[in-house]
Amino acid sequence: MPSTSNPDPHVHAGPTDASSVSESVVSPLRASAFWATIALPIVALVLLATGTVSVSLLTTVSFLTAYGTCAVAGHNHSPN
Structure with missing residues (x-):
């Protein structure tokens, strides 16, 4: 059997x-x-x-949201 090759070189294995x-x-x-x-x-x-900022409900919720998002997204990172 002849080997079949992909005629389009720009198509890669997914x-x-x-x-x-x-x-x-x-x-x-x-x-x-x-x-x-x-x-x-x-x-x-x-x-x-x-x-620069004051403690308010908006800043507290914003900080906790940003901190929680970063903590979840970065928990598998190893700094080595």
């Missing part, structure tokens, strides 16, 4: 390309979320200490 693209996008996002989880409380304290 799973390996999709997984490598996915990992190349997910890994930096996960790392950014991990480090943001560490930096957000420090930034919040500095903003509160300098009077």
Whole structure:
């Protein structure tokens, strides 16, 4: 039997390309979320200490939402 080859060189196998693209996008996002989880409380304290922001329901909910989102998104990152 003759081997059949794909006549279009731009068509690639789906799973390996999709997984490598996915990992190349997910890994930096996960790392950014991990480090943001560490930096957000420090930034919040500095903003509160300098009077840039005040404690209100909106700022508290916004901070907790951002912090929780980063914590969930970055929990699988290993900084090694």
